Amino acid sequence: MKNAELFQKAKALMPGGVSSPVRAFKAVGGEPIIVAKAEGSRLWDVENKEYIDFLMSWGPLILGHAHPKVVEAIQEQAKKGISYGLTNYHEITLAEMVTSAMPSVEMVRFVSSGTEATMSAIRLARGYTDRKYVVKFDGCYHGHGDSLLVSAGSGVATLGIPGTPGVPEEIASLTLVIPYNDTSALEEVFRKYGEEIACVIVEPVAGNMGVVLPKPGFLEAIREVTKEYGALVICDEVITNFRLAKGGAQELFRRDPDITCMGKILGGGMPLGAYGGRREIMEKVAPEGPVYQAGTLSGNPLSMVAGIATLSELFRLNPYKELERLTQKLTSNLSNILSRKGIPHRINQIASMFTVFFTDKDVYDYETAKTSDRSMFGRFFRALLREGVLIPPAQFEAWFLSTAHTDEDVDIALERIDRAVSSL
Numbered sequence: 001m002k003n004a005e006l007f008q009k010a011k012a013l014m015p016g017g018v019s020s021p022v023r024a025f026k027a028v029g030g031e032p033i034i035v036a037k038a039e040g041s042r043l044w045d046v047e048n049k050e051y052i053d054f055l056m057s058w059g060p061l062i063l064g065h066a067h068p069k070v071v072e073a074i075q076e077q078a079k080k081g082i083s084y085g086l087t088n089y090h091e092i093t094l095a096e097m098v099t100s101a102m103p104s105v106e107m108v109r110f111v112s113s114g115t116e117a118t119m120s121a122i123r124l125a126r127g128y129t130d131r132k133y134v135v136k137f138d139g140c141y142h143g144h145g146d147s148l149l150v151s152a153g154s155g156v157a158t159l160g161i162p163g164t165p166g167v168p169e170e171i172a173s174l175t176l177v178i179p180y181n182d183t184s185a186l187e188e189v190f191r192k193y194g195e196e197i198a199c200v201i202v203e204p205v206a207g208n209m210g211v212v213l214p215k216p217g218f219l220e221a222i223r224e225v226t227k228e229y230g231a232l233v234i235c236d237e238v239i240t241n242f243r244l245a246k247g248g249a250q251e252l253f254r255r256d257p258d259i260t261c262m263g264k265i266l267g268g269g270m271p272l273g274a275y276g277g278r279r280e281i282m283e284k285v286a287p288e289g290p291v292y293q294a295g296t297l298s299g300n301p302l303s304m305v306a307g308i309a310t311l312s313e314l315f316r317l318n319p320y321k322e323l324e325r326l327t328q329k330l331t332s333n334l335s336n337i338l339s340r341k342g343i344p345h346r347i348n349q350i351a352s353m354f355t356v357f358f359t360d361k362d363v364y365d366y367e368t369a370k371t372s373d374r375s376m377f378g379r380f381f382r383a384l385l386r387e388g389v390l391i392p393p394a395q396f397e398a399w400f401l402s403t404a405h406t407d408e409d410v411d412i413a414l415e416r417i418d419r420a421v422s423s424l
């Protein structure tokens with residue numbers, strides 16, 4: 001089977017030939033690969049070409065592909081039933097793991113994706129405060145819910161889709177967008193709309209305009225101004241939960257959001273999201289309270305056991321220091337390769353996630369992220385792919401490392417990157 005033939009067939013059957021836009025490799029040129037299998041740090045396409053994988057399914061696979069403990073947990077559970085549509089005891093175990101890892105989360109509701117988590121969290125914030133406005137930051141991406149697709153990052157930014165056809169103006173106008181890391185704009189928007197703002201939703205470390213770190217004082221300013229005006233803080237940790245530390249970005253930056261959205265690593269690669277927060281707020285969720293949200297597959301036992309197996313192994317290994325060392329080895333050598341070839345760049349890194357921007361400007365918000373030379377990124381991506389290194393097929397995303405990546409993987413990847421960059 002050939003990638004190209006299969007992709008032609010896929011295009012006739014699915015919009016763009018994909019189930020999610022960024023997979024079409026549209027912004028980087030060239031045809032996408034069709035995956036056959038993956039294990040550890042490696043992935044193979046249907047032509048049996050092997051890649052060292054730094055995409056890692058966009059973040060969930062902190063233990064690498066097909067980790068034996070996760071696979072075994074899924075297999076064992078599958079024999080006992082794939083879905084019950086009733087509460088299973090694994091939900092209670094995972095809820096205990098989540099609430100003890102993140103002290104700000106006293107109660108949690110499991111859903112099936114990060115998008116569902118953020119959509120539900122916004123509804124909860126509006127229901128709790130009885131207010132309508134949501135503040136979000138330019139270039140942050142919180143899934144594809146109507147209120148959150150305004151000035152969004154990720155595929156919306158990558159494909160340059162301006163507004164969002166399908167989202168009525170009346171709904172879009174309830175989302176107030178300001179630049180990331182801009183404390184004055186934040187204070188200004190609260191001065192103007194403060195009494196009507198339900199919440200501020202933020203990626204504590206942005207991962208969907210590429211990796212962008214919060215400036216000192218930015219997250220603190222969000223907490224202060226929301227407290228002053230009685231609005232809630234929703235921390236979107238779908239990428240950062242269990243990635244930056246056991247307790248996510250909120251542990252690292254000592255933050256106490258009102259609601260936290262989770263996903264990705266939480267489900268170890270199975271479809272799983274969650275939102276949780278202070279008891280008093282979560283008690284507004286049905287059936288305890290009046291804010292309705294439901295799902296036939298919510299709390300699905302396969303996702304639960306995959307999440308439990310992933311978090312158990314992660315907590316046992318506590319690999320954060322080692323992951324950071326390996327990631328720094330990759331980013332510092334990658335930066336040297338680019339510098340030797342005279343290619344302007346900035347690498348924004350935290351823990352085991354990072355983004356390479358082809359620019360000579362520091363990247364601290366979406367405007368500065370957009371100074372990256374995207375045609376260079378496309379050439380870089382394609383050259384890496386030819387050499388057998390898979391990275392996100394989009395500028396405004398993050399590379400991820402896992403515990404399955406070794407020093408040898410990084411050495412081989414750097415040799416391939418060196419060859420690829422020479423060919424640019």
Ligand code: HOZ
Nearest residue numbers: 020021022058154155208
């Ligand atoms: N940035 C997205 C998730 N955080 C990429 C995945 C997708 O859109 O398919």
